[in-house]
Amino acid sequence: MSAATTSAESADEELQWLADGRRIEAIEAISVSAMARRLPALVVRAFRLGWGIDRASVALLLACQAVSAVLGAAGLLATTGTISALFGPGPVGDKLAHAAPSILLIATAAGARSLLGITIRTITVHLSPRISRAAEAAVLRATVAAELTAYDHAGYNDELEAADRGAEVCVDIVGEAQNLLASLASLVGAAGVLTVLHPALLPLLVSAALPQGIASVHAARVQFLANRAAVGDRRIMANLRWYIHLKRNADQVRSDTMGGFLLDKYEQVGRRLDATSRRAAMQSARVSVIGAAASGLGTALVWAAMLWLVGTGRMSLPRGGAAVFALGAVGTSLRGIVGYGADLFRTGMYLDDWSSFLDTAGGHRPKRGTETPPPPGRISVEDLSYAYPASERKALDGVNLHVDRGEILALVGENGSGKTTLSKLLAGLYVPDGGSVRWDARDTRDLDPHALWRQVAVVPQDYARWPLTCRENITLGQPTRDGDEAVMRAAEASGAADVVAKLRRGLSTLLAVEWMGGEELSGGQWQRLAIARAFHREAGLLVLDEPTAALDPRAEHRIFRNLRAVARERAVVLVTHRLTNVAVADRIVVLEDGRVLQEGTFAELVADEGGRFRELWDLQNERTGVPAQRTPAAEENAEENAEGSAAEIEEAGP
Template identity: 40%
Template structure:
C-alpha cells in the first residue's frame, strides 16, 4: 500500500521534475538550450526518414522482374538513405558536443549558487559538522547532478520525439505491437525511482567518511603539511588510515553497485522480453500474410529504433528521478543562504566616533553547552589601543571575532556609537581590519596578498606598496624576481615562498591596507624576532595613524603601553586597567607578567 502511494507520488512529480529541469538548463544558457533541443528534434526527424525510405526501398525491391525496377527512383532513394544516415550520425556528434558545453554551463551556474551561500554564511556556520556534511554532499553529488539532468533532459526530448514518430509508424504498420513495447518500460520506471532513493541514502551515509578521507589526501599531498608529516615520520600511519577508510568506502560502494546492477538487469530483461514478444508477433503476422514483407521490414526497423528510443526515454526518466533527490538536497542547501547570511547593513563602515562597547556578552560554540565567554564588558574609544591578555583557552580570540562582527554573541550585544552590531551587519566588518595568528597565505602575487585587505581596490599598486612599507615588508618584497607581482608559492613557476616572519609582515600589511577605524591584531608578532617586535610596538600608534586597535597577545611586554588591558580567564574578564594599575593590583596579570619576565632573566 505504501509502495503504491510512493509510485503515485512519483508519477505526479514527473511534470514538476521536467519543468524544473527545463528551467535549470534554460536559465544557465538559453541559446545553448535552444540549439541542443533543435539537434534532438532533427535527430528524431532523421530516424523517421530512415523508416520511410527503408519502406519505399523494400517496395521497389519486391518487384518480381528486375527489369521493372525503376533505376532512377532507386538511385534517388539509395542516395537519400545515405544522406539521411550520414546526417543522423553527424547529428549525434553535434548533440553530444552541445550537451557537453551546456552541461558545463549548468554546472557553473550551480557552483555560482553554492558559492553565493558559502560566501555569505556567517563564520559560526563553519563550526557546524552538519553544515560540512551537507556541503560535502552537495560538492560530491549535487553539483554534478545538473549535468546529469542536462543529459537526461535532452535524451528525453530526442528520445521522446523519436518515440512519438516511431509509435505513429508502428501504429500504421502493426498497431498490435505498441502495448507490448510500452509494457516493457514499466519496470524501468519503477526501478529508476527505487535506485534514486538508494543512491541518496548511500551518499548521506558516506559523507563523513569521504570528508575524512579527502582530508587525509590533502595532508599527504599538500606542501604545507609535508614538513611536519615527514618530521614525525607520520606518512606511513596516515597512509594506513587513508587506505582503511578507502577500503570501508569501497566495500559500501561495491554493495551499492551490485544493488544497482541487479536493478539494471531486471530492467534490461523486461525490455528484452518485450522486444522479443513484439518481433514474435510481427513474424506471426507476416506468416499469416496479415502484412507484406515490405511493411514487415519497415516495422522491424521501426520496432528496433523504437525499442532503443524507449530505453533512452526510460533511462533518462531514471536519471531525472535519481537526480531529483540530490537537487532537492541542493535546494535545501541553497535555502540556507538567506538564513545564514548576516544583514547587509547600509554599505558604509560602522561609525566609531564615540565608543565601541561590548555589553554583557556571552558566547557558546554551536553544539556545545559550555560558554566560551560569560558576561564580558569592554570599551574601545577612537584612537585607543586596547589589549586582551590571558592564558590559552581564555576566550581572547573568540572575543576578538565577536567584536569584528564575525560571530554573533549568544547573549548581550556589541554596539558601535550606540548602534547594535546585529543591525549593522556587514557595516561592522567594513569598519574592521582583522589579522589572526593563523592568517591565510594566499597563493597570489604579493600585491594581491596585501590588496585583499581592501578587495574593492586590490589592484592599486601604490596602496599595496605603502602598506608594505608601514609593515616593514617592502624591503624583501621589492627584491623578489617579479617584485610585487611574484606569486608567493613555490607550487607555481617563478613563485617564491617567504619565511614565517616575512609572511607575518605581509599579513600586517594586509591589515594596514584596509581603510578601517578598528584594527584587530591577534598575536601580530608571534613570528617576529624580539628586535622586530620591539620596533613594531614602539611605533604602533604611528602605524595605526589614529585608528583604534585591539591587540590580542600572549607576550605581556608587547601590550604594556596599551591604554587599557583586559585580562581574561575561563571566558570572563577578571580585571582591567593600565599596565601600572594591574601590576599594583597584584592580581592575575601581575602574576603572569612576573612569570613571563623570569624567562628572560
C-alpha cells in the same frame, strides 16, 4: 584489539555519520512514479540552466532535436513505403521505380539526422562545462555569503560537499536531458508508425520495457544513496591526502613519523568506501539481472505476437517487414528513455542538494540589517553572551567593555578565556546570543555585514598565505588611492619593507613557490605581510590576535613602536599572551572563563598583587621555580647519586 585502535575506529564512525533524515527522504522519494513525475521538471530545469548561460545555443539545440525527430518519423514511414513497393506485385524495375522516392527520403533523412547529431553534440560539449562552472560559482558565492558560524554547525560541511557534487554533475545534465528528449522524440515517431501498422504491438513493447525501467530506477536509487552515505568518508580521505602532502605539514609528518599512521587511516577509510561501493554494486547487479530477464521475456513475447499476426494473415508481410524496423526503433527509444531517464533522475537528486544549499546557504545566510556604518567612534559591549553551536558552555557570559577610536585595548587571559571569540564579536564576524555589540549607537545586528567588514582589519592567529603577488597579498585586491606608495608605507610600519626588498621582483613577486617564478617566505616574513595588509586597509577597527608570535625581537619591537601611530585614527584591539607587549595598551581587560575578571591600565594591574594579571605577569617573568642549568659539579654529584642508588638496590636483593 587495542584501546587506541578502538578509539580511532570510534572517531571514524563519528566522522562517517550522515545528516538526519535525508537518507530516508531520498529512499521514499525514489520510485518509478516519482521518476515519471519529475523527469519533465528536470528536463525544463536542465534547459533553464543552459538558457541562463547561452540562450542562442539552447534554442538551436531544441530546434535541432525537433527537426531530428520529424526526420526520424519520416524515415520510418518511408521505410514502410519502400518495403510495400519492393514486396508488391509487378516487375522488378517497376518496384524499384516505386521505391526510389522512399529510398531517397530515407537517405536524405539519415544524412540530415547525422549532421543534426553532430550539431547537437557540439552544442552540448560547448555548453555543459559552462553550466558546471556557473553552478560551482553559485556554491562559492553562497559559501562566502554564509555566516562564519556555519562552519561550527554539525552537518554543514556535509551539505557543502553534497552541493559541490551537485555542481559537478551539472556538466552532465544538459547532455542527459537532450538524450532523453531525443529518445522521446524518436519514440513518438516510431510509436506512431507502429500504431498504424498494428495497434496491439505498442502496448506489448511498453510492457516489455517496463521491468528494465524499474530496475534502472532502483539502481539509480542505490547508487545515489551509496554516494550520499560516502560524503563524510570522501571528505576524510581528501583531508588526509591534504595533510600528508601539504608542505606546511611535511616536516612534522617526517619528524613525528606520522606517515605510516596517516596512510593506515587513509587505507582504513578507503576500505570502508570500497565496502559501501561493493554493496551498492551487488544490489544494483541483482535487480538489473532480474529486470533484464523480465524485459527479455517481454521482448520475446512481442516478437512472438508479431510472427503470429503475420502468420495468421492479420498483418501483411510488407507491414510485418516495416514493423521489424519500427520495433527496433521503438525498443531503442524505450531503452534510451529508461536509461537516460534514470541518469537524469539521479543527476536531479544531486542537483536537489545543490539547489537546497543555494536556497538557504546551508541555513546560515546572514539575517542582519542593511545600515552602512561609518568608521566607529566607540565600540561598546553590553552584557554580552555567546556560545558556539556545538558547545553547551558559554564562551562569553555577561561581558561589558568598550574601545574608542585612537585607543588600544588589550585582551589577555589564559587559553580558552574567550579572547579570540570576543575579538570576532567586536569585528562583527559573530553575532551575539545575548546582549549587544554596538558601533556607536548601532547594534551590529542592524548593520549590513559586508559594509561593516569593510571597516575592519584583522590579523588572525592563523593568517592566510595567498598564492598571489606580494602586492596583492598586502592590498587584498583593494588598492587605495595612493597605490604602491600606500603599500610601502604599510610595509615600512610592519617591517615587511625588508621582505619586499629581498624579493626577486619586489611587490610583483608571486608568493607561491609551487608555481613557476614563485618564491617562498618564512613564517616571520609572512606574519609581517599579514600585519602590513591590516595596516594598509582603511578601516575603523584593527584587531591583532597574537600578531608577533613568529617575529624576532627586533621586528616585534618595530611593530609595537609603530602601533600607536597606526591607532591614531582607529580603534585597536590587541589579543596576546605576551604581557610585556600590552604595556602599549591604554587599557587592559583580563578574561577568565568568558567573563571580565579585571580591567585597568598596565601600571594598575601590575600593582594589584592579588590580581590575576599580576599572577600571570610573575609567571612570565619569574624563573625561580625553573631548574638551573647543569654545571660540571652538579653533573658529578648526579652520577655519584645514581651509582649509590644502584648499589643500594643490588644489596637489597630480590
